[in-house]
Amino acid sequence: MWRQANPCYLPGHKGGDMVKSKRRFGHGTRRPSPVDVHVGERVRLRRKLLGMTQTDLGDAIYLTFQQVQKYERGANRIGASRLLALALVLDVSIVYFFEDMPTAVAAIAPATKRRGKAKKLPGYAPDLMVKRETLELVRAYYKIEDADIRKGVYQLTKAMGDAGL
Numbered sequence: 001m002w003r004q005a006n007p008c009y010l011p012g013h014k015g016g017d018m019v020k021s022k023r024r025f026g027h028g029t030r031r032p033s034p035v036d037v038h039v040g041e042r043v044r045l046r047r048k049l050l051g052m053t054q055t056d057l058g059d060a061i062y063l064t065f066q067q068v069q070k071y072e073r074g075a076n077r078i079g080a081s082r083l084l085a086l087a088l089v090l091d092v093s094i095v096y097f098f099e100d101m102p103t104a105v106a107a108i109a110p111a112t113k114r115r116g117k118a119k120k121l122p123g124y125a126p127d128l129m130v131k132r133e134t135l136e137l138v139r140a141y142y143k144i145e146d147a148d149i150r151k152g153v154y155q156l157t158k159a160m161g162d163a164g165l
Contacts, residue, residue, distance in 0.1 A: 034105040037074030039083075042097045044072040046090045048135050060089045 032040075047057050054065040054072070061082065070076040078086065087094045144150040 032074035033077070034074075034108050035101070036077050038101050038105055039078060039097045040072040040074040042099070043068075043078075043086055043090070045135075046092055046096070047072075049138070050090065057086075057089065061085045 043057075047054070054068040057063075058065045058068045067076070071078050071082075083094055083097065087096070090096075141150065141153065144153060
């Protein structure tokens with residue numbers, strides 16, 4: 001009975017031998033779940049915006065920097081208690097880690113339990129907020145002490161973006 005409810009095993013399989021189903025993402029595969037990758041990217045983004053190193057974050061939640069690296073890459077799934085600890089240390093709500101998740105990525109989560117060929121993610125583009133260039137630009141922008149100059153830089157950048165330059 002429990003085998004049929006457990007997506008890791010083929011339904012209807014009888015006998016003592018358990019046969020694992022083919023899984024596309026997660027434990028037992030070499031491919032992280034797109035949801036885990038997204039959450040990891042959000043952890044990395046917030047850590048960098050706060051100017052923390054992976055070692056600093058790891059020390060704050062009693063992990064090694066290697067474990068933080070694995071979380072940020074999505075190689076290891078972040079459990080609920082660890083996600084809460086990260087939210088407290090990074091001073092964000094838990095919802096923050098799931099914000100801006102592309103619809104195609106969110107739709108993948110239940111699809112990991114279905115058998116068949118993996119679907120392509122149409123329209124999925126990496127989050128621009130996790131790029132180093134974006135983070136450096138934001139840091140440099142906030143280093144401008146004069147509010148009028150900072151506003152001018154903002155307006156110039158916005159105008160250039162709107163013009164497609």
